[in-house]
Amino acid sequence: MNHKHIINMGIQIVPKSKNLDSYHLVDKAIEVIQKSGVKYVVTPFETVMEGEQKELMEIAQKAQEAVLNAGADEVLVYYRMQIRKTKDVWIMDKIEKYTP
Numbered sequence: 001m002n003h004k005h006i007i008n009m010g011i012q013i014v015p016k017s018k019n020l021d022s023y024h025l026v027d028k029a030i031e032v033i034q035k036s037g038v039k040y041v042v043t044p045f046e047t048v049m050e051g052e053q054k055e056l057m058e059i060a061q062k063a064q065e066a067v068l069n070a071g072a073d074e075v076l077v078y079y080r081m082q083i084r085k086t087k088d089v090w091i092m093d094k095i096e097k098y099t100p
Helices: 022-036 053-069 091-098
Strands: 006-016 039-042 047-052 074-082
Touching: 006 022, 006 053, 022 039, 022 047, 022 053, 039 091, 047 053, 053 074
Parallel strands: none
Antiparallel strands: 006 047, 006 074, 039 047
């Protein structure tokens, strides 16, 4: 069942490489998210995106491919999603009171 509501998806991509800096590889994933046009927030452990589930899953796939294409030997990908049955989930509803 795929509701057409706005959800939040946290994605953490952990690249593994013998030769390349992991922060550089993670930057490649974040670039994909930045170029996607969806609202997002980068945190020290994951990037949280806001949008329809299908769109966010497609972006996540492109982000992991970008890390592999940038030279990672493998990636570990962790997802967390908040989905409501009848209404949207907005990032700002959760963090607005903490934003200066």
